[in-house]
Amino acid sequence: AQKVTQAQTEISVVEKEDVTLDCVYETRDTTYYLFWYKQPPSGELVFLIRRNSFDEQNEISGRYSWNFQKSTSSFNFTITASQVVDSAVYFCALSEYYNTDKLIFGTGTRLQVFP
């Protein structure tokens, strides 16, 4: 079965702290895609990153970085020097190669960054 687990329901940090959001996935496919979405208070889901299973290189985009490890089926997301504007619910998602149109989401992690 395909499944995405985000074990952290809620995380609170103080501004400028680093924070890592965990994502563990299960899939039978050897080829698949992983995603992170951000849901700010306004409600829409904002795309952050897509990574295919062939590419295990870590990615950095400004204060955001992603650590993809196939050996542990994890795709963790780190925010460096967090800011209040990072407060949101973050969702990790999986889509399989032969059904790329269906995203399988985790339950989300609510991040609160306090000033």
Place this chain on the structure above:
Amino acid sequence: EAGVTQFPSHSVIEKGQTVTLRCDPISGHDNLYWYRRVMGKEIKFLLHFVKESKQDESGMPNNRFLAERTGGTYSTLKVQPAELEDSGVYFCASSQDNNRGSLLNTEAFFGQGTRLTVV
């Protein structure tokens, strides 16, 4: 360019009533998806349109839910009659046609969701 638009943003209805949610995708996007998040749980796929055709409706919970996409533009999701367990946030997303068979995939753009409360 306008994003994915959903209407209404909130709806409170009584059990047994009918509600229709609307989604306007990004212009030119053939793919349109409906997802739902029940409080505190994961966002779950409901169905997928390619233009006006239902490509995959495996996530539709039961026959009280009816989705349409006439003319391949906007889509509606009707719940009739609504039950308490239908409460949640209904998201719509759209994407351009992707290139199956390659490692390319296209980004799905989501709307702000419709929060449905059935009392």
